[in-house]
Amino acid sequence: xxxxxxxxxxxxxxxxxxxAKWSFLTLGTMTLEIIDTTDYNGYRCYHISSLLxxxxxxxxxxxxxxxxxxxxRTDDLLPLYYxxxxxxxxxxxxxxxxxxxxxxxxxxxxxxxxxxxxxxxDLLSFWYYLRTIDLEVGDxxxxxxxxxxxxxxxxxxxxxxxxxKTPLGEFNTILVAPQTQGKGIFGSGGGMDIWYSLDQNRxxxxxxxxxKSGSILFKLKGVMN
Numbered sequence: 001x002x003x004x005x006x007x008x009x010x011x012x013x014x015x016x017x018x019x020a021k022w023s024f025l026t027l028g029t030m031t032l033e034i035i036d037t038t039d040y041n042g043y044r045c046y047h048i049s050s051l052l053x054x055x056x057x058x059x060x061x062x063x064x065x066x067x068x069x070x071x072x073r074t075d076d077l078l079p080l081y082y083x084x085x086x087x088x089x090x091x092x093x094x095x096x097x098x099x100x101x102x103x104x105x106x107x108x109x110x111x112x113x114x115x116x117x118x119x120x121x122d123l124l125s126f127w128y129y130l131r132t133i134d135l136e137v138g139d140x141x142x143x144x145x146x147x148x149x150x151x152x153x154x155x156x157x158x159x160x161x162x163x164x165k166t167p168l169g170e171f172n173t174i175l176v177a178p179q180t181q182g183k184g185i186f187g188s189g190g191g192m193d194i195w196y197s198l199d200q201n202r203x204x205x206x207x208x209x210x211x212k213s214g215s216i217l218f219k220l221k222g223v224m225n
Contacts, residue, residue, distance in 0.1 A: 010034050010046060010128070016203060017222035019167060020052070022214060028054040028064065030218050032127070032204075038071070040080050045071040050124050064088050072125045077132065079122045097122075099146075106146060117144040117151045127194065130156065131202040135174050137161060143178070155179045164195050164206050167221035171205045172198040 011034065018030040035047040047069065054064035066088065071081040082097040098107045099116065106120075107113045121129055126145055133141070141156040159175040173195040180191075191210035197203045207218040 011225050012036050013225060015222075015224040016220060017224075018207070018218040019221050021217045021219065025058070026055055027058065027216065028052065032124075035069075037074060040071045043080060044074045045080060046074055046077070046128075047071055048125060048128065062089060068124050070122055070124050072128070076119075077121070077125050077129045078119060079125050082122050082124075108149065112149070114149050115151070116146055117153065120144040120146040120151065123147055127204055127207075130176055130194065131196060131204070135176065135196065137174070141176075152180060161198065162195070166205050166219040168205070168223065171195075171203075173205060174198055 013036075014034045016032040018032075020027040020030055029052075031049075031051045033049050033051075035049055038045055038047055049070075050066075050068045052064060052066040054062060064087070067085045069083045070079050072079050078101055079099050082099070084093070084095050086093040096109055099120070100106065101116070101119070104116045104118060105113050106116045121143060123145060126143065129143070130141075135141075135158050137158050137160055139158040141158070143154050143156055145152045145154060155178070157177045157179060159177050161172065161174050164171050164173045176194045176196065178192055178194075193208040193210075194204050195206040197205050203220060203223065205220040209216045209218070
């Protein structure tokens with residue numbers, strides 16, 4: 001049975017810092033931040049951001065500076081506004097999305113409107129949503145996610161409790177493994193595992209992004225509140 005734990009109120013200014021590693025290489029850093037709470041379209045919202053920056057010493061291979069921002073309702077963490085700013089080498093892209101959960105649609109850059117599944121989430125606020133629910137080993141949590149004009153119905157398996165070492169120390173954690181069919185939301189051959197701390201903060205202390213050439217590990221290295 002899945003119980004909402006909205007006793008976990010996110011702190012304005014919470015900043016989680018991660019190192020990104022592939023094999024022995026430090027690829028860069030990722031920061032997840034709750035910038036503030038604000039009003040958007042009549043709802044009280046969390047303003048959440050992620051920032052992914054590549055290691056400057058690897059500029060000869062690739063450069064990356066990606067920012068994602070989302071406004072989610074504080075009561076259920078459903079996204080209302082999503083913006084991404086992608087800078088990867090010569091490739092640059094800006095995109096904005098407005099979610100309408102009553103009409104079940106999402107509008108891209110004020111020009112394109114596509115259908116939305118009920119209670120759909122984006123990939124960033126999805127991580128925060130999983131922090132607010134009671135996770136029990138053996139549970140399967142259904143979640144709808146919308147990404148890049150596509151709807152995905154995924155199942156999150158709560159796999160096991162285990163100990164995880166990070167640069168910030170060792171944590172007792174619970175592992176959640178989102179499952180998709182076919183190409184899925186993570187791309188061909190992709191996937192993701194998330195280890196949440198088994199304490200009142202429920203930090204995602206380790207995130208494994210699976211890609212064709214292996215896995216990228218995002219390990220928690222700093223927390224600011």
